Structure formats: C-alpha cells, structure tokens
Amino acid sequence: MVSAPRWLAALTTALGLPENKGQIMYQLASVDANGNPHVRTIGHRGFIEPEGSPNLPLLMCATDIRTPKVTQILTNPHVELIWWLSGSMEQFRLTGVVRLVPPPDAQLPDLPVQSTEASLAFQKMDAQGFEWEKKRVETYDVQPAFLRAGFARPPPGAIIENYDVGKSWPGIVPRAEDAQNEEEKQAYERGLRTFALMFFDPVEVDWVQLKEKPNRRTKFIRKGEEWSEYIAVP
Amino acid sequence: MVSAPRWLAALTTALGLPENKGQIMYQLASVDANGNPHVRTIGHRGFIEPEGSPNLPLLMCATDIRTPKVTQILTNPHVELIWWLSGSMEQFRLTGVVRLVPPPDAQLPDLPVQSTEASLAFQKMDAQGFEWEKKRVETYDVQPAFLRAGFARPPPGAIIENYDVGKSWPGIVPRAEDAQNEEEKQAYERGLRTFALMFFDPVEVDWVQLKEKPNRRTKFIRKGEEWSEYIAVP
Ligand SMILES: Cc1cc2nc3c(=O)[nH]c(=O)nc-3n(C[C@H](O)[C@H](O)[C@H](O)COP(=O)(O)O)c2cc1C
Ligand SMILES: Cc1cc2nc3c(=O)[nH]c(=O)nc-3n(C[C@H](O)[C@H](O)[C@H](O)COP(=O)(O)O)c2cc1C
Numbered sequence: 001m002v003s004a005p006r007w008l009a010a011l012t013t014a015l016g017l018p019e020n021k022g023q024i025m026y027q028l029a030s031v032d033a034n035g036n037p038h039v040r041t042i043g044h045r046g047f048i049e050p051e052g053s054p055n056l057p058l059l060m061c062a063t064d065i066r067t068p069k070v071t072q073i074l075t076n077p078h079v080e081l082i083w084w085l086s087g088s089m090e091q092f093r094l095t096g097v098v099r100l101v102p103p104p105d106a107q108l109p110d111l112p113v114q115s116t117e118a119s120l121a122f123q124k125m126d127a128q129g130f131e132w133e134k135k136r137v138e139t140y141d142v143q144p145a146f147l148r149a150g151f152a153r154p155p156p157g158a159i160i161e162n163y164d165v166g167k168s169w170p171g172i173v174p175r176a177e178d179a180q181n182e183e184e185k186q187a188y189e190r191g192l193r194t195f196a197l198m199f200f201d202p203v204e205v206d207w208v209q210l211k212e213k214p215n216r217r218t219k220f221i222r223k224g225e226e227w228s229e230y231i232a233v234p
Numbered sequence: 235m236v237s238a239p240r241w242l243a244a245l246t247t248a249l250g251l252p253e254n255k256g257q258i259m260y261q262l263a264s265v266d267a268n269g270n271p272h273v274r275t276i277g278h279r280g281f282i283e284p285e286g287s288p289n290l291p292l293l294m295c296a297t298d299i300r301t302p303k304v305t306q307i308l309t310n311p312h313v314e315l316i317w318w319l320s321g322s323m324e325q326f327r328l329t330g331v332v333r334l335v336p337p338p339d340a341q342l343p344d345l346p347v348q349s350t351e352a353s354l355a356f357q358k359m360d361a362q363g364f365e366w367e368k369k370r371v372e373t374y375d376v377q378p379a380f381l382r383a384g385f386a387r388p389p390p391g392a393i394i395e396n397y398d399v400g401k402s403w404p405g406i407v408p409r410a411e412d413a414q415n416e417e418e419k420q421a422y423e424r425g426l427r428t429f430a431l432m433f434f435d436p437v438e439v440d441w442v443q444l445k446e447k448p449n450r451r452t453k454f455i456r457k458g459e460e461w462s463e464y465i466a467v468p
Contacts, residue, residue, distance in 0.1 A: 027263075035265060037273075038263065039262075080273050081273065082273045095272075150449075154467050157451075161465070233400075
C-alpha cells in the first residue's frame with residue numbers, strides 16, 4: 001500500500017494552523033531562455049493526485065497564458081517553489097516539474113519539448129483519463145469574481161499611459177450563468193481564453209522548522225514511486 | 235544631480251509601515267550549473283550605495299559559504315528576488331546581479347568568471363576603496379547571537395542521525411570580546427570563516443500594488459546610471 005509522503009502531512013497540518021491563516025501564497029522560480037532565474041508570488045489552488053497514488057501529490061495553481069512565466073516553463077519545466085509559513089515559522093521548498101494546461105485554442109510559442117523525467121503523476125493521470133480541460137474550466141468558475149476579472153484584462157506587462165487606464169477594465173467578472181449583460185459575458189469568455197492551470201509534480205522537498213530549538217531540517221526525495229527521508233543540518 | 239530611484243522610496247516606505255512590521259525576508263532565486271532554478275528565503279540586512287550615487291542602491295544579505303546557493307551565484311550571478319509585503323499588499327520583484335564577499339580564506343569552487351554587465355555600483359565602490367571585508371566582519375558582529383550561531387554549525391545540508399544531534403551545536407555565539415570561554419571563542423571564529431555577504435545590484439524592478447483598485451503595476455529599468463519608469467498592466 002502506497003501512502004502520502006510525510007512532508008504533505010506536515011504541510012497540510014501547517015496550513016491548518018490558525019497562525020498560518022491566509023498564507024496560501026508561495027514563490028515559484030523558473031528559468032528563461034537565457035538561463036536566468038525569475039520568481040513571483042503565486043496563489044495555491046489545491047492538491048490533487050492520481051487515483052490510487054497518494055504518494056504522488058501535485059500542487060495546482062493558475063496563471064495568465066500571456067505572462068512570461070508561461071514561455072519559461074514551456075522552455076524548461078523544472079521549477080522550484082518556496083512556501084514560507086511565517087506563523088509556524090516553517091519553510092517548505094519543493095523541487096520538481098510543472099505541466100501547463102492552457103486554453104485549448106491558445107497560441108503557444110513553438111518550443112522544443114523537454115523531457116520531464118519526473119512526470120510519473122502526469123502519466124498516471126493521462127492514463128486514467130483525467131479531464132484536464134474540465135478541471136481548468138471548473139477552477140476558472142469556482143474562483144472569486146475579482147480574481148476572474150484579472151484574466152479579462154489587456155495583456156499583463158503591456159505599457160499603459162497612466163494608472164487610470166485600469167478603471168476601464170472589469171473589476172469583477174461573474175460566472176457565465178450570472179452575467180447580467182453582453183459585456184460581462186464577453187469578459188467571462190475573454191478570461192477563459194487566457195486562464196491556464198499549472199500542475200506541479202515535486203520530486204524533492206526541503207522542510208525547515210525554525211520554531212524548533214535546535215532548528216530542524218528534513219529532506220524528502222522521490223525515486224520512482226518511493227519517498228525517502230533524511231534529517232540534515234539546517 | 236542623481237537621486238534615489240522612486241522604487242527605493244516606495245520600498246522603504248512600505249518597510250516602515252506598521253502593517254509590514256517584521257517583513258524583512260525575501261525569496262532569492264538563482265540557477266544551478268544544470269540550468270535549473272532554486273529559490274529560498276533570505277533575511278534583508280540593509281541597503282548600501284556607492285558614495286555620491288543614490289541612484290545605484292544595493293541590497294545586502296548574508297549566507298553560509300558552504301550552501302549550494304554560493305556555487306550557483308558564482309556560476310551565474312544573475313538573480314531575481316521577490317519581496318512580498320503582505321501587510322500593504324505590495325510585491326517588489328528585483329532583477330540584477332549579485333556579488334559574493336566570502337571569508338578571505340574560503341575555499342571556493344574554481345569557476346569560469348561570468349561577466350556581470352550590471353556591476354556599475356560594484357565598480358564604483360571598488361574605485362572608492364570600499365572595505366568589503368571590514369563590512370563582512372562588522373555585519374557578522376552586529377547580528378543577534380542566535381543568528382551568529384547558525385554559521386558555526388556543521389555544513390548545511392549534511393546528513394545527521396536524528397534531530398537531537400543539533401543539541402550539541404551552540405545555540406548562541408557571543409561576539410569575540412564577550413566570549414566566556416575557549417569554546418565560545420572558537421565558535422565565533424568558526425562562524426566567521428563561513429559567513430559571507432551578498433550584495434545585490436538591481437537593474438529592473440517590478441512593483442505591484444494589490445491594495446489599489448484598480449491594481450497598479452510599475453516597472454523601473456536602469457540603463458547605465460539612469461532609471462526609467464513606466465506603468466504596466468498587472
Ligand atoms: C499575493 C499575490 C498573489 C499572486 N498570485 C498569482 C497567481 O496565482 N498566478 C499568477 O500568475 N500571478 C500571481 N500573482 C502575480 C505574479 O506575482 C506576477 O506578478 C505575474 O504573474 C507576472 O509574472 P511573470 O511576469 O513572472 O510571468 C500574484 C501576485 C501577488 C502579489
Ligand atoms: C525566515 C528564514 C530566513 C532565512 N534567512 C536566511 C539568510 O539570511 N541567509 C541564508 O543563507 N539562509 C537563510 N535562510 C535559510 C534558507 O532559506 C535556505 O534554507 C538555506 O540558506 C539553504 O539554501 P540553499 O540550499 O539554496 O543554498 C532562511 C530561512 C528562513 C525560513
């Protein structure tokens with residue numbers, strides 16, 4: 001019987017602590033075509049796993065297909081993320097590969113496909129017929145209306161004249177069935193065409209606990225289906 | 235007359251807000267020799283600038299010379315950092331190059347030196363005779379004794395039998411002049427031999443303000459000595 005790795009229990013426990021309330025953001029690092037690093041804050045959108053494989057948990061997040069990080073992860077799917085939970089003073093660093101689930105009609109850069117040696121979980125979910133596109137639309141729908149609005153704006157990073165230009169963008173975008181008029185309906189559709197999911201498959205986890213004295217550091221490494229664990233100097 | 239860039243004023247203002255109290259940590263991303271990204275939380279240790287060049291502010295932080303990030307930044311000095319200030323809901327992303335100031339006797343990996351095209355500030359400080367080693371020792375000395383102790387431990391990342399092994403490490407390391415015995419004196423010296431400074435010279439800053447409605451995003455880019463600024467879609 002396979003079971004969930006101990007780091008996942010530690011992370012979900014930490015997330016459930018009152019002192020970590022609202023700390024559902026982490027920093028995701030990727031590399032550009034020149035080999036230089038980039039990092040940005042991203043909101044966590046939940047864990048998911050292949051059926052019958054609690055040992056292969058994925059982290060889900062979302063982004064706008066028009067942002068630079070998308071080209072970066074398509075060029076090099078190896079990423080690392082840091083989740084610093086200041087309430088309990090724990091740092092989780094996760095290393096692995098990411099898979100993009102873009103809108104079906106997205107115009108993506110034509111890039112050489114890199115091998116993703118750690119994509120065991122993705123392979124399993126493909127084999128199980130996981131409906132990636134359905135999950136994308138569902139995730140677009142369940143988010144708060146102000147977040148959905150972020151995807152219906154002009155291209156992120158585009159230069160604008162002044163801050164007031166943003167007043168013409170929708171502040172909230174209701175779901176399709178709640179749209180009051182044609183404008184809201186179009187904004188919903190526009191956002192859906194830029195909304196992409198990212199699934200992150202970790203193969204290494206570095207857990208630091210700064211509240212413990214002496215401080216603790218635990219490393220988890222996955223080889224194939226198996227997680228091993230060792231204790232290290234912080 | 236050169237003056238400080240507006241992003242620095244925005245960042246120091248944000249750091250001074252009561253709602254951001256204690257948020258002196260950021261996430262620093264670097265790239266390893268395989269071209270894969272790494273990221274970790276780092277504590278800010280202050281701003282510094284070449285004399286007469288408020289337009290070229292550097293960020294200072296510290297690390298243990300034995301950690302993997304050191305080889306990474308020596309291989310590729312291009313780094314990026316994210317400073318998320320959750321109190322005021324502002325994100326500062328800084329892109330630039332980093333210079334390491336290692337202990338003079340440190341055994342560093344022998345690596346091809348990369349060009350650091352953005353090192354204007356470093357060049358100026360070198361020309362001004364800035365005493366990097368003096369700054370390193372001063373910074374080692376002014377930090378709290380529990381932080382100093384972190385540098386006198388066995389090599390970070392080394393595997394240990396169990397968490398209790400850490401109980402044999404010093405929990406605090408007083409300054410040399412306050413050492414009570416030979417053991418504390420040796421721990422002070424040991425830490426000083428692993429304590430390295432990192433100076434970060436930003437050439438690009440991406441400032442996102444999520445409390446503003448509509449959200450604001452401002453980009454700053456330095457060309458030579460000059461910062462230019464433009465407003466962008468978040
Ligand atoms: C608190 C916070 C949460 C964010 N969450 C996300 C997110 O979930 N997805 C996303 O793409 N960008 C998110 N952003 C914006 C990113 O940090 C970044 O500015 C933007 O995605 C552009 O990144 P890129 O230029 O590296 O592609 C968030 C920013 C902040 C400050
Ligand atoms: C809140 C916090 C602050 C930290 N500050 C630093 C720091 O200032 N310098 C440092 O080298 N590591 C610091 N660390 C530890 C790093 O995040 C990381 O675990 C360690 O430096 C090893 O990084 P590396 O393996 O990427 O080199 C801090 C960790 C936490 C959780």
